[in-house]
Amino acid sequence: MKIGTVEISSKLALAPMAGVTDAAFRQICAENGAGYTCTELISSKALCYGDKKTQALLAPFPGERPFAVQIFGSDPSCMAEAAQIAVELSGADIVDINMGCPVGKVVKNGDGSALMKDPEKAARIAEAVVRSSPVPVTAKIRRGWDMGNLNAVEVARLLEQAGVSAIAVHGRTRVQMYGGQADWNSIREVKEAVSVPVIANGDIFKPEDAVRILERTGADMAMIGRGCFGNPWLFTQAKALLEGLPLPPLPPLDERCDTVVRQIELSAAARGERTAVLEARRHYCWYLKGIPHAGYYKEQIVRMNTLEDVYTVTKGIKRDLK
Structure with missing residues (x-):
């Protein structure tokens, strides 16, 4: 598949996760089969203010390619500026917009999955970032805010119109946080509604789950999050199954x-x-x-x-x- 002009040769992505996916962990996962990696979510405001600690989060590991940076925020102009800064400092191939983080301190400022409540604003942010970014732009969304607002398809269509090159979908609402079960059918609905690549995320805890989520949703890539905590070999095992090879055992x-x-x-x-x-x-x-x-x-x-x-x-x- 391609994300804009960037060739992605793998069907396995490592999800961006705050406090987890630093460059060291990304490198370990990449060595074990994660073909697409992304920084943890990075504050657009902090980048615009020149915060050095935040800038340090942008550093790739040696040879990290393709490499994405993820930014979050809800001010279109700040997000547009942050995208330029992020690419300039990191040399990233792709900029990802976080519209899925459910954590309270992010959501209370109108960032992350709070944008699922305002699809028009989400689209304005995406359009501003696409216009300013020198590299392709993607977005990560959720199924919706809550069970009364399951609007992933609507948001995805608006994001595609705004010019994003791929969309990752977590099959839970914001209210669910990480509880309950991810609804893979909602990811399939997004895949059927847009023409850009779709990345499926949610409840990939076993190598067989990566195969099943791609079969169920028709998505272009499976994004593994919490399932690889302490287990980067989940990528090795999932890659083997996707290639029709025997399941390798965990290392001793x-x-x-x-x-x-x-x-x-x-x-x-x-x-x-x-x-x-x-x-x-x-x-x-x-x-x-x-x-x-x-x-x-x-x-x-x-x-x-x-x-x-x-x-x-x-x-x-x-x-x-x-």
Whole structure:
């Protein structure tokens, strides 16, 4: 498929997730089969104000291609300026507009999925970003705001008219947040209503789910979010099934530990040891999900402060939890 002029050779995308999809985690997922990656959501206002910490979130990992940056906001002119800044600083191939984030602090400012309540405004924002961006523009939306306002098709049509080159759809309403079940039929309805590529998102927790969501929706790509927390091999497994190959097993625990340590080291090289280790605490716990008797080491993980702590905990896990 193509997003505008950008060739995408994969059917598997890594969803942008705040506090999760930093460059280090994106690199690990890409190495395991994620063919399309995107930054976490980035504030358009912070970019327009020149905030250095926000600018740091734009950095790609070496060789990250195709590479998308995701911006959020509800002021058309600020979003247009932020798109230009984001591409200039990152060299991104694509700019994505977040119209799906359900988190309260985002929604209360009229950003994220709050835009599902105002389709005309969503379209104005998209049009402004498309007009100013030097690269193709995409948008990520939800099924609607609530069950009384299931307007994904209406919003998608307006976004296509505004010039976006692809649309990702999460099959939940904003009110659902991440609870309940994603409605894949709503994604299929969007796919049938627009001619640009559609990316299906929601409830891909097993490799078989990636196959099923593409079959059910007819979408061009499957976007994996929470299912890959601590499990970047979900991409490896899903890729194999999509190619008609046997399902590869998960790596042994030692190899999984080596992977999370490498992720933390990559993050430390980019962002500093203290920040990387603090943010990696929950990542490491995710990698141990389903491992028997891991409780003791999870308690150690949430107290890690240095890379030396990471190495010590990892040595114990490899010794005791095989």
